Amino acid sequence: MDLKHSGFPVPSDYFGVLWGLSGIKDLVILEHGSPGTCSYNAFNYRIMNRQSPKGKLFSSGMDQDDVVMGRADKVVEAVRELDHNLHPRIIALVATGVTSVIGLDLDGIISEIQPLTHARLVSFPHGGFAGDYNQGIMESFRTMVDLAKEPAEHKPFSVNIIGPTIDSFNNVSDLAEIERMLELLGAEVNTVFTSRTAVEEIEQMASASLNLVTRDLGLETAQILKERFGMPYIHGLPFGVHGSVRWMNDIADNLGLRLEKRTIAQELLKYGYSVLELFGFMQNFDHLRSLLSCPCDYALGLAGWMAEEWGLPPSAVALPARPQMPHVPEKLERMGVSKVLIEPESLTIEDALNSIKPHVIFGSSYDLQIARNVPVKIHAAFPAFDYIYRFDGTPFVGFRGHAYLTQTLVNSLNAHPEVFLS
Amino acid sequence: MIESISNDAGFNEKCLRLSNLSGPGLMPKTACAQYPGTHCSFRAVAGSLTLIKNAYALLLGPAICLYNAKLSMSVRSLTSDPRPNNLLFLEYTQDDVIFGFRNRVMQTILEIDRIYHPELLFVVTTCLQEIVGEDFEATIDEIRSIVKAKLLVIHTENFTSEEATPGIENLFSSFFDLMQPETVVPKSVNILGLWTYHARETELALLLKSKGVEVRNAIPSFCTPSDLAGATGAQMNIVLDQYALPLAKKMRECFSTDYIYCRKPYHPDSIEIWYRDLAGALDIDLSEEIRRMKTESLEMMARARSLLSGRSCALTWNTGRTFDLARLLSEIGIKIDVILAQTILPDDQEDIRKLLSMGVDPWIFRGDNSLQTEALLCRLKPDIFVGGQDPQSLARLGIEPCSISLSHSMFGFGCCKEVLSRLCRRAPGIEALMYKEDLISQGAV
Numbered sequence: 001m002d003l004k005h006s007g008f009p010v011p012s013d014y015f016g017v018l019w020g021l022s023g024i025k026d027l028v029i030l031e032h033g034s035p036g037t038c039s040y041n042a043f044n045y046r047i048m049n050r051q052s053p054k055g056k057l058f059s060s061g062m063d064q065d066d067v068v069m070g071r072a073d074k075v076v077e078a079v080r081e082l083d084h085n086l087h088p089r090i091i092a093l094v095a096t097g098v099t100s101v102i103g104l105d106l107d108g109i110i111s112e113i114q115p116l117t118h119a120r121l122v123s124f125p126h127g128g129f130a131g132d133y134n135q136g137i138m139e140s141f142r143t144m145v146d147l148a149k150e151p152a153e154h155k156p157f158s159v160n161i162i163g164p165t166i167d168s169f170n171n172v173s174d175l176a177e178i179e180r181m182l183e184l185l186g187a188e189v190n191t192v193f194t195s196r197t198a199v200e201e202i203e204q205m206a207s208a209s210l211n212l213v214t215r216d217l218g219l220e221t222a223q224i225l226k227e228r229f230g231m232p233y234i235h236g237l238p239f240g241v242h243g244s245v246r247w248m249n250d251i252a253d254n255l256g257l258r259l260e261k262r263t264i265a266q267e268l269l270k271y272g273y274s275v276l277e278l279f280g281f282m283q284n285f286d287h288l289r290s291l292l293s294c295p296c297d298y299a300l301g302l303a304g305w306m307a308e309e310w311g312l313p314p315s316a317v318a319l320p321a322r323p324q325m326p327h328v329p330e331k332l333e334r335m336g337v338s339k340v341l342i343e344p345e346s347l348t349i350e351d352a353l354n355s356i357k358p359h360v361i362f363g364s365s366y367d368l369q370i371a372r373n374v375p376v377k378i379h380a381a382f383p384a385f386d387y388i389y390r391f392d393g394t395p396f397v398g399f400r401g402h403a404y405l406t407q408t409l410v411n412s413l414n415a416h417p418e419v420f421l422s
Numbered sequence: 423m424i425e426s427i428s429n430d431a432g433f434n435e436k437c438l439r440l441s442n443l444s445g446p447g448l449m450p451k452t453a454c455a456q457y458p459g460t461h462c463s464f465r466a467v468a469g470s471l472t473l474i475k476n477a478y479a480l481l482l483g484p485a486i487c488l489y490n491a492k493l494s495m496s497v498r499s500l501t502s503d504p505r506p507n508n509l510l511f512l513e514y515t516q517d518d519v520i521f522g523f524r525n526r527v528m529q530t531i532l533e534i535d536r537i538y539h540p541e542l543l544f545v546v547t548t549c550l551q552e553i554v555g556e557d558f559e560a561t562i563d564e565i566r567s568i569v570k571a572k573l574l575v576i577h578t579e580n581f582t583s584e585e586a587t588p589g590i591e592n593l594f595s596s597f598f599d600l601m602q603p604e605t606v607v608p609k610s611v612n613i614l615g616l617w618t619y620h621a622r623e624t625e626l627a628l629l630l631k632s633k634g635v636e637v638r639n640a641i642p643s644f645c646t647p648s649d650l651a652g653a654t655g656a657q658m659n660i661v662l663d664q665y666a667l668p669l670a671k672k673m674r675e676c677f678s679t680d681y682i683y684c685r686k687p688y689h690p691d692s693i694e695i696w697y698r699d700l701a702g703a704l705d706i707d708l709s710e711e712i713r714r715m716k717t718e719s720l721e722m723m724a725r726a727r728s729l730l731s732g733r734s735c736a737l738t739w740n741t742g743r744t745f746d747l748a749r750l751l752s753e754i755g756i757k758i759d760v761i762l763a764q765t766i767l768p769d770d771q772e773d774i775r776k777l778l779s780m781g782v783d784p785w786i787f788r789g790d791n792s793l794q795t796e797a798l799l800c801r802l803k804p805d806i807f808v809g810g811q812d813p814q815s816l817a818r819l820g821i822e823p824c825s826i827s828l829s830h831s832m833f834g835f836g837c838c839k840e841v842l843s844r845l846c847r848r849a850p851g852i853e854a855l856m857y858k859e860d861l862i863s864q865g866a867v
Contacts, residue, residue, distance in 0.1 A: 002512055002513065002526065002530065003480075003510055003511070003512055003530050003533060003534065004488075004492075004510065004511040004512075004513075005507075005509075005510050005511070006507075008489065008492045008493075008496075009485050009488035009489045009492055009511045009513055010485060010489070011485060011489045012484065012485035012486060012489070014485075014486050015485075015486070015489065030455055034462060034549060034581060035456050035458070035459025035460050035462075035584070035790075036459070036460065036461055036462020036463070036464065036465060036549075036586075037462070037486055037487070038456065038457060038458055038459050039458040039459045039460060039461040039462065039465070039790075040461065040462065040465055040486075040487070040490040040491075040494075041458075041490065042458050043490055043493045043494050043497060044489065044490055044493055046497070047493055047496075047497060052812065053457065054457060054458075054792045054793070054812070054815075055457075055792075055793060057457055058455035058456060058457045059455070059456045059457065059459050060454070060455070060456075061451070061454070061456050061459060061584075062581070063581055063584070064581035064582050067553055067581055074454065077454040078454040078455035078456075079455075080454075081453060081454045081455050082455045096486060097484040097486055097514075097550045098549060098550055098553055098581075101519055101550060101553060101554060102553065128484050128485055128486045129484075129515070129516040129519075132485075365496070366496075383493070385493060385496045385497055385500075386496075386500055
């Protein structure tokens with residue numbers, strides 16, 4: 001049903017655009033709409049790891065007269081002011097619902113004022129009517145990757161990470177672990193597109209030798225870079241011991257590097273402890289049921305790891321958005337997942353919880369709220385309004401992610417010993 | 423140093439001395455590109471409707487507004503003043519803009535009536551529908567007879583005003599539609615403009631109760647639709663803020679319910695007058711309570727003066743009479759460098775006059791734009807910032823944040839004491855924050 005209560009209204013493409021652009025230095029966002037919308041956004045940035053759009057996001061302060069007359073004076077003045085005071089390389093003009101409905105032509109405004117503006121002006125005209133936030137993130141990626149130029153130099157062991165945006169759950173720790181693992185291989189990160197990048201870094205993306213796509217939303221960008229510059233790419237995240245070794249080997253093969261057995265051995269001695277090593281002999285866990293509710297890359301990685309290494313394939317997986325790649329449900333089913341829900345309403349998740357009665361749920365704050373009777377609740381998806389993940393030592397991915405999450409699972413289950421009664 | 427503000431960094435005509443303020447109204451904008459800007463009617467209304475019991479609110483709007491409304495309430499649920507989860511959402515899509523929203527709205531209302539059985543359902547619009555101009559009143563009228571819940575439409579257009587005022591006034595005025603004539607009960611009041619779930623535990627409510635005055639309704643807090651319907655049985659409305667005034671006026675016009683308008687004071691002398699006015703209007707004797715509580719407040723002021731005298735502060739806009747709060751701060755020896763205000767109300771003039779007569783003439787600046795505000799604070803460098811502002815940014819400027827948010831839902835001497843106590847007691851963690859930010863700003867790390 002269209003009515004929402006216990007779940008949350010899915011953020012629109014407008015939000016995706018804001019989040020896709022917010023990690024880019026030298027770029028400011030000017031939304032053309034009432035200041036109320038901009039002011040409200042302080043909340044939605046704050047629940048993403050206590051971030052703030054201050055100095056990044058601005059409103060033109062549209063009012064009734066602008067709506068009635070279709071006037072663009074305020075946005076023109078605001079562009080002039082930002083250009084003069086902040087000297088950004090890019091000013092992104094983003095439509096809100098009202099701009100979109102009154103049919104204000106942002107590209108027309110741009111062609112008029114671009115000659116008088118130092119910053120490059122780009123437009124995002126859909127105003128929240130082009131789909132969910134994933135569409136907005138892809139739109140921002142598409143627009144930004146267009147800045148990439150023929151590289152001045154070629155860096156043989158350098159990679160771009162494509163996919164993380166400021167809304168990506170656990171991005172601080174996951175990125176830290178990915179960078180650490182690349183360092184173990186002798187590779188370096190050229191840029192993180194877009195959660196930690198700059199206009200100049202995007203222009204120089206093609207100087208790297210390989211693109212690592214961490215999120216299905218980045219596949220289109222990787223494909224564009226492949227077509228324009230012949231850059232190969234690898235898609236996926238390193239989950240669990242097997243997944244991490246495979247991921248590192250793939251990168252090593254692509255870059256002509258070698259993953260030393262000694263390196264893997266050292267990593268596994270530190271971080272490779274399995275659930276069997278952490279549970280006690282009397283702790284029976286093979287009956288545990290779980291439900292995963294996360295975007296497809298996390299879902300595929302976590303489900304594979306849980307099935308392959310914990311011996312506990314999730315009973316159900318809920319994907320909040322339709323994957324941008326084929327056969328995800330089939331892949332999950334092959335891992336032993338018996339139920340795959342795509343874009344489920346909160347009531348559907350509630351039904352799944354009632355029928356499966358899981359011991360563990362991984363999901364967003366809203367999923368965990370719905371799962372009142374599930375003993376172990378682990379935040380693993382956006383939005384996470386009651387959970388902070390700023391510290392860089394809590395990865396889910398890589399060897400350290402394997403250690404952290406295995407330990408977290410065991411500790412959480414120990415806090416609910418009733419789950420061991422089969 | 424301060425005089426250079428008006429000649430530097432574009433502060434011309436935007437930063438005024440209080441004595442140069444021409445009168446009530448909106449302060450001049452500080453920038454064309456604004457962040458965060460003023461918050462909107464929709465946000466204010468969505469956040470307030472959760473206070474009405476046995477009611478649900480159906481928010482109709484684009485995902486931009488609905489997602490943020492849900493998040494705001496979710497974040498609120500983690501605070502000391504959580505709100506019930508009574509918001510329902512129906513997204514306004516591009517198809518609805520083109521083909522009309524009417525049918526989906528009607529079906530959804532029927533569905534809510536069947537599933538949730540609310541006594542009252544608010545239907546709240548956003549500016550987008552107001553621009554499209556679909557007639558929701560007509561839609562609601564069509565189904566009113568087959569819906570068990572009472573239905574009230576609240577318009578929250580945000581293009582007619584730079585403030586949330588029109589929407590909040592619409593919210594209050596919508597309550598009028600529920601009201602029925604009742605026999606007036608002597609010594610009974612409604613308190614209008616009390617915005618907390620703990621309304622009946624406030625000093626004002628408890629004091630009235632102790633004198634045999636029945637608080638029929640604290641509006642919009644803690645009241646049911648039936649309570650609102652019976653609000654006309656009160657002898658008098660106590661109106662605590664400007665938003666509730668149109669409702670009070672309408673009630674006087676249609677039901678002869680008298681009202682007393684008394685915005686929240688902060689200074690003990692003002693609080694004494696405030697209570698005496700209320701006591702006079704209700705024919706009760708509060709002199710002993712006033713004397714005792716005022717003495718306690720004055721003692722606290724003396725202690726605060728010994729700790730804080732000589733320090734300087736920036737003061738942001740607060741609930742009630744901000745210029746009276748400025749007077750309180752001045753009397754404990756705090757030098758007020760700047761007051762961040764958005765709209766000056768006509769009834770602020772008296773407090774402004776008092777402040778100026780004390781020789782206090784701070785800068786006054788519209789505080790809804792973070793970058794401009796920080797640039798100003800960087801020049802003024804006050805010791806303390808009183809009110810809500812990002813603590814980290816303040817600490818980086820070497821300014822100590824002092825949040826008085828708990829005082830927002832307090833009244834009377836309790837409110838005064840809460841403010842003084844917050845000023846005297848450093849917030850937990852503040853020393854570590856200031857130390858860290860100091861080291862960062864020195865480039866030590």
